[in-house]
Amino acid sequence: MERYSRQMRFAPIGARGQARLGASGVLIVGMGALGAVLASHMTRAGVGLVRFADRDYVEKSNLQRQMLYDEDDAASGLPKAIAAERKLARVNSEVRLEPVVADVTAANVEALMEGVDVVLDGTDNFRTRLLLNDACFRHGVPFVYGGAVSSQGMTATFVPGETSCLRCLIGSEPDGAGQTCDTIGVVSPIVDIVASFQAVEALKLLVGDAESRRRSLLSLELWRHQLFEMRLAPPKASCPTCGEAPTFPSLEIEADDxxxxxxxxxxxxxxxxxxxxxxxxxxxxxxxxxxxxxxxxxxxxxxxxxxxxxxxxxxxxxxxxxxxxxxxxxxxxxxxx
Incomplete structure (x- = not known):
């Protein structure tokens, strides 16, 4: 276990936690800036199965912040999932990597979640996040949300049966007109920081350290050095995802043509x-x-x-x-x- 020796010396993980990581699986949806960092952390930590799905391919504008990709990937127009798998396979051959080149929709999300213990958010839109949120709460799988744009970031961990869900936090489904990296830009350090907060919460979940988990929404403004934390509220009884009579509405929406x-x-x-x-x-x-x-x-x-x-x-x-x-x-x- 020399590869993981320094991680195993960290007492909250140890040999037992490392064994649990090796027997675990994660799904990362979106292999842009957040997803690239998440996949790197999960692979290097020795998570047994790292499955990642992305619909897009590498472009030159990605290289400023999407750390797994290089100029050759952009020139070749490789799908991000494929380019990521090629890089990560050279990092840790012991991990089973499953790249999926696809748009994640209600038609395939539950199949993508088979055999995983945590779902990690690397997406850039709330429609897909709500889809992941609903699928996770239907199947009892923790969902680690993260978002970064400009110099701002947010992250929270939603655990079915313990916390409220993302839909409780943001209210009704957004109209899709929010700010994105493509509209107002992004500085790459905020991406690394948010994804690292996501990754460490995923590790806590996978090794079973419930006592150390953060149960709040963490909000960061990196350029002005501001940090805000808000404790997650209990589930709302009326919530269609985590309430008393869940209907999981995002799983019923057919993808637009x-x-x-x-x-x-x-x-x-x-x-x-x-x-x-x-x-x-x-x-x-x-x-x-x-x-x-x-x-x-x-x-x-x-x-x-x-x-x-x-x-x-x-x-x-x-x-x-x-x-x-x-x-x-x-x-x-x-x-x-």
Missing amino acids: ATTLCGRETVQIRAPRPFELDRLEARLSAVCPAVERNPFLLRATLPEGERLVLFPDGRALVQGTEDIGRAKSLFDRYIGG
């Missing part, structure tokens, strides 16, 4: 069936000024100036517009129904 990705000038479209990338590569190469392909996706610059990114699972990103109507028109023109 077209969604604007806030602040990214991108529309995501879901096709009714998977894509045959070989066939589409040949078709688009005949009409597009530039087409790039790797084993995981196809990118094409359209004659109109927008860019089309196609994933085998039937997802398409139309980059260069936030107009859903125009995105659908371009999709239909070059891909078809």
